Amino acid sequence: MDEGRLVAGRYRLRTRLGSGAMGVVWQAFDERLGRVVALKQLIVPEGTGSAEAVARAAREGRIAARVQHPNAVTVHDVVEDGGRPVLVMEYVPARTLAEVGVLPPDAAARIGAQVASALAAAHAAGVVHRDVKPGNVLITSDGTAKISDFGIARAVGDVAVTRTGLLAGTPAYLSPEVARGAEPGPASDVFALGATLYAAVEGRPPFGEGGNTIALLHTVAAGRFDPPRNAGPLTGALMEALRTDPTTRPDMARFADLLRSPASPATPASSSSPASSAPPAVPTPPATRLDLPVPPVGPSRRRPVLIGVTALVVVGGVVLAVLLAARNDDAAAGGAPTSSGTTTSTTTSETEGEVTADRLQQTVADYYALLPDDTDGAWAMLGPGMREQGREKYDEAWEAVRDLAVTTPPEATGPDHVTVGLRYTGEDDERIAETRGLMLAEVDGTLLIVAEEVLSSERVEEGGGDDEGEGGRRGKDKEEKGRKGEG
Structure with missing residues (x-):
């Protein structure tokens, strides 16, 4: 895709905004409706036919379009360009949360509450984001937060993979159950948002960002991480979202409430928490924990x-x-x-x-x-x-x-x-x-x-x-x- 080129007969490319594991993003101008939009050309995994990829992207685009919320980036259209699917989205002049850097707890809580509100609306509409991470949270100059890329992960086959089958992106914000093979659901979005806000106040995600993808997946699957040290009154809400067992996490609407009025720095799974019968997300034993029985091997x-x-x-x-x-x-x-x-x-x-x-x-x-x-x-x-x-x-x-x-x-x-x-x-x-x-x-x-x-x-x-x-x-x-x- 080249600057100035017309895509799908109506979207004129202006400026390349960036690229990642799932695609290349451009600012473009919709000549039919006279508005600025963002175009994301999706990377299609090897072995996936272009027709199949476009059909899947169109399907996921339609699903994502059901999410109408002031804190969610709107998907306008899905088109084809050179045999590849292209998502046409609302253009938001903003920085990503990853670019903003470390935040104080109150600022992270305000951003998190906005994103959680949008994700709660998505879940109510039957849409799971599947790829909540700092790079998909946009922060405008007036402090408005918007979650982007609904449906992108699923549209390209859930994750971009290399020829050897390993994740091309980082699994640092995956929930433990997804790292172990479970289908992403609303509870995994809750965990991913908790991990995103953890990174916002700590400067790194809960499980780190090691270059060894297999080792990092192993760590994520085990569910062990250090409690946040800089979260202050946000600590309790984060630890609720970061519970290893997905059945004990608050739903997204409840998480939004916790972020709007964070409690004092509570210990995880306190007796007053909504899931007080559940264990804290951070176990005390020093060895790796697995939520899977492991057959004996000599x-x-x-x-x-x-x-x-x-x-x-x-x-x-x-x-x-x-x-x-x-x-x-x-x-x-x-x-x-x-x-x-x-x-x-x-x-x-x-x-x-x-x-x-x-x-x-x-x-x-x-x-x-x-x-x-x-x-x-x-x-x-x-x-x-x-x-x-x-x-x-x-x-x-x-x-x-x-x-x-x-x-x-x-x-x-x-x-x-x-x-x-x-x-x-x-x-x-x-x-x-x-x-x-x-x-x-x-x-x-x-x-x-x-x-x-x-x-x-x-x-x-x-x-x-x-x-x-x-x-x-x-x-x-x-x-x-x-x-x-x-x-």
Whole structure:
């Protein structure tokens, strides 16, 4: 596209405004209606036919045009130029939030409230933005904020990819569930806006902006980041939006309200928050957290703690091979031994409704007591994020395990965290000892496991440790009955 050229018989190109992973933006003049517009020529991924790309862009353009809000950039038209789709949008003379730089909390809150209001209207119209980030937030000279590029991400196939299938842009503002493969939804927009405002006050996004896309996706999927230090009264609102579990985030309208009147610097998930039963977005254990169960894999197949199975992270239809943390374990058959050697069973706590250390520990013990044989019961104890992997993969993970014993009883290490020691026989008859960390959240009065991680793992020689203890005897009894489904 060249300056002065006429596009689609009516849009005269004036000035090239910039380019990015998804396209090139021009200021143009609509000679038919006599107004200045912005044209974005979309980059079409290799292997996508031009007709298909134009049709998809037109469809997404029509969807985006449903969003009519003073804080949203309007999509006027979708045209074709040289076989490529071009979006015609409202021209807004402004700088992006990325160009503005670090802001004080009150200014970030004002901008965020405007953007959240527009996104709430979009969600009410059934439109998910899918690519909220500082570069898509425009700030005019009078302080008006506008969110741009509705539908752009989906129009070009959700993300621009390289020949090797990796993200061409940064995933720094993705929500953890999208980084793990979930379809973007309203809750992922909430997280992305929270991450955008976090960057506005901290000078960097929550998960950093490392050049290694795979490593960054790994970090995003784990959901671990440092709480903001400069957000002041905005801290509480940000931490609500940045919850790892999408079901516990406020919706966009509620987030807009929180931004209009930010509370004092609250700790995340305070008892007065609208999602007080949910865990804070920043866990206390030092290791990577995953909201997916990870099937056990012996140390010979992974470096301790972090490297293991190659997980498929699907971001809007693009499959990304990402090394996620060590795969999950299994659990005990028949019941998990406590410190006294007895077997636990599911009970109702006397303090039901209050998340006490006893309830946390009992829930974890009950969970491992069900596995690996009763995957139906164990599955019912998982939170929504843990279930995103699908039941089939969950069952397959547990089928590889036998002789599992709890060697160190569950111990509450925080208001929603528990550690436990396990020993089991995995693939290739390798005997593994692991320490696991679990995160729990209360949903409708029931504690659910919302994350599980491997904190340490090592191979154990035959006959070592407490294999002949209660756990070992239970494992041998179980082996005599056969593999899962036989006893």
